[in-house]
Amino acid sequence: MTPTILVTNDDGITSSGIRTLIDEVRHLGKVTVVAPDSPQSAKGHAITINQPLRLVKVGIFEDWGIDAYACSGTPVDCVKLAVDKVFHKKPDLCVSGINHGSNAAINVIYSGTVSAAMEAAIERIPSIAFSLLNYSANANMEPCRKYVREIVNSVLQNGDGRNTLLNVNIPALPPEQIKGIKVCHQANAFWNEEFYEREDPVGRKYYWLTGEFVNDKMDHEGDQTALEEAYVSVVPLQFDLTAYKEMAYVRDILKK
Amino acid sequence: MTPTILVTNDDGITSSGIRTLIDEVRHLGKVTVVAPDSPQSAKGHAITINQPLRLVKVGIFEDWGIDAYACSGTPVDCVKLAVDKVFHKKPDLCVSGINHGSNAAINVIYSGTVSAAMEAAIERIPSIAFSLLNYSANANMEPCRKYVREIVNSVLQNGDGRNTLLNVNIPALPPEQIKGIKVCHQANAFWNEEFYEREDPVGRKYYWLTGEFVNDKMDHEGDQTALEEAYVSVVPLQFDLTAYKEMAYVRDILKK
Numbered sequence: 001m002t003p004t005i006l007v008t009n010d011d012g013i014t015s016s017g018i019r020t021l022i023d024e025v026r027h028l029g030k031v032t033v034v035a036p037d038s039p040q041s042a043k044g045h046a047i048t049i050n051q052p053l054r055l056v057k058v059g060i061f062e063d064w065g066i067d068a069y070a071c072s073g074t075p076v077d078c079v080k081l082a083v084d085k086v087f088h089k090k091p092d093l094c095v096s097g098i099n100h101g102s103n104a105a106i107n108v109i110y111s112g113t114v115s116a117a118m119e120a121a122i123e124r125i126p127s128i129a130f131s132l133l134n135y136s137a138n139a140n141m142e143p144c145r146k147y148v149r150e151i152v153n154s155v156l157q158n159g160d161g162r163n164t165l166l167n168v169n170i171p172a173l174p175p176e177q178i179k180g181i182k183v184c185h186q187a188n189a190f191w192n193e194e195f196y197e198r199e200d201p202v203g204r205k206y207y208w209l210t211g212e213f214v215n216d217k218m219d220h221e222g223d224q225t226a227l228e229e230a231y232v233s234v235v236p237l238q239f240d241l242t243a244y245k246e247m248a249y250v251r252d253i254l255k256k
Numbered sequence: 257m258t259p260t261i262l263v264t265n266d267d268g269i270t271s272s273g274i275r276t277l278i279d280e281v282r283h284l285g286k287v288t289v290v291a292p293d294s295p296q297s298a299k300g301h302a303i304t305i306n307q308p309l310r311l312v313k314v315g316i317f318e319d320w321g322i323d324a325y326a327c328s329g330t331p332v333d334c335v336k337l338a339v340d341k342v343f344h345k346k347p348d349l350c351v352s353g354i355n356h357g358s359n360a361a362i363n364v365i366y367s368g369t370v371s372a373a374m375e376a377a378i379e380r381i382p383s384i385a386f387s388l389l390n391y392s393a394n395a396n397m398e399p400c401r402k403y404v405r406e407i408v409n410s411v412l413q414n415g416d417g418r419n420t421l422l423n424v425n426i427p428a429l430p431p432e433q434i435k436g437i438k439v440c441h442q443a444n445a446f447w448n449e450e451f452y453e454r455e456d457p458v459g460r461k462y463y464w465l466t467g468e469f470v471n472d473k474m475d476h477e478g479d480q481t482a483l484e485e486a487y488v489s490v491v492p493l494q495f496d497l498t499a500y501k502e503m504a505y506v507r508d509i510l511k512k
Binding site: 039042043044045046047048049050052053054055074076077080083084085106108109110115118122150151154155157158159160161162164166180181182183184185188190193194195198199204205206207209210224229234235236237238239240241242243244246247249250251252253254256 | 276295296298299300301302303304306308309310330332333336337339340341362364365366371374378392406407410411413414415416417419420422436437438439441442444446449450451453454460461462463464465466490491492493494495496497499500501503505506507509510512
């Protein structure tokens with residue numbers, strides 16, 4: 001049976017990252033694309049509840065014989081709408097990306113790309129988020145192809161684990177410099193953030209988020225270190241956020 | 257030393273939930289409010305990167321001697337801006353809510369209220385998200401007061417654990433029917449979703465998200481069951497999403 005594959009992303013349906021991803025997975029199953037009609041980076045797991053959603057069929061992948069739909073909502077909206085109104089059942093796989101920029105470490109929390117794959121996982125659909133460590137809209141996605149193919153094939157054959165998704169980050173390096181794949185945990189690396197403060201033409205202040213990414217150098221098994229050492233990082237992620245190790249402590253302080 | 261307390265939410269700075277929360281915690285420390293200028297429900301961990309942010313001082317809590325700022329961004333933006341541009345350092349505590357509606361089980365993923373508290377946790381600020389199981393804008397928040405006071409006092413005295421936040425949900429019941437506090441895990445309960453499909457005046461389709469919430473009846477220790485049994489649920493949450501139990505499986509299928 002040919003597997004059915006949903007492709008989505010957060011950079012929008014016209015980005016070069018999703019085009020590369022589609023081009024690679026179209027040889028592995030029956031692909032349908034449902035992706036945002038505009039950039040939706042950093043939308044996290046946002047869903048649209050106060051606005052109606054639009055879903056418009058577009059012909060941009062018809063040369064490949066692939067149906068594609070542009071959605072007015074967030075990446076998570078795309079997955080929900082795809083299952084209910086396009087596939088009318090769960091697809092066999094959801095792949096999200098290829099994101100233009102890192103989704104390693106704490107970025108999983110903010111990422112629309114990862115959240116789309118997580119939504120698929122919540123709906124019990126095996127899923128993978130792919131990101132390249134290059135924020136440019138014109139990033140060279142070619143080095144990603146080999147790893148997309150290898151990881152998608154493994155998941156199609158075996159599943160992605162129980163109630164999980166795979167978060168894959170790929171270093172922005174020439175193919176021959178990439179050392180291979182490493183399975184890691186989400187690194188203990190964070191943004192040191194501040195805001196630029198400026199004034200608009202009528203003298204009112206406004207703020208732009210900016211920041212510096214800081215990795216814990218002792219966190220040798222984290223995805224950030226693997227990427228810095230030229231590996232493709234693969235982190236299985238889950239949507240049960242319970243801090244089980246802290247439950248006894250919380251019972252203690254609340255005297256329950 | 258009087259503790260400094262950041263109060264935020266996702267329903268917006270004029271909601272009755274945040275007003276009740278402020279009224280209760282203003283006796284426990286020096287409170288400053290930084291909250292969205294408009295409803296931001298279901299925004300998850302979204303941040304604003306393609307728009308500048310506005311932060312406007314408003315006088316709506318000046319009778320209580322409390323500084324308050326309305327922010328044009330998401331709940332997570334509010335926390336980031338508060339730390340960098342209002343407190344100019346980390347406050348001693350962040351409380352988010354009281355949300356109008358449940359944030360139990362998988363709702364933690366979509367919730368702006370929980371994501372604000374999670375952002376504080378990422379920044380190593382003890383934090384608590386409060387939600388009442390009543391979606392009405394005019395919900396009676398009075399039964400929440402006792403539990404807000406008790407839990408905030410415990411966290412101010414002891415912290416909230418390591419790199420965690422507390423997710424507190426309160427049943428919408430008369431105070432005498434609430435049986436007390438139970439420390440739980442995030443329940444295995446999900447949305448069975450579908451979309452209403454309609455046509456606009458010019459015949460184009462649009463979609464509204466709707467759905468039914470389904471609890472796993474066997475999940476006796478989950479927060480959803482505790483709430484159904486009239487307990488206030490407290491779940492410690494973490495932002496390391498790694499599915500550690502699945503790492504061996506993923507190494508196996510990827511042959512790494």
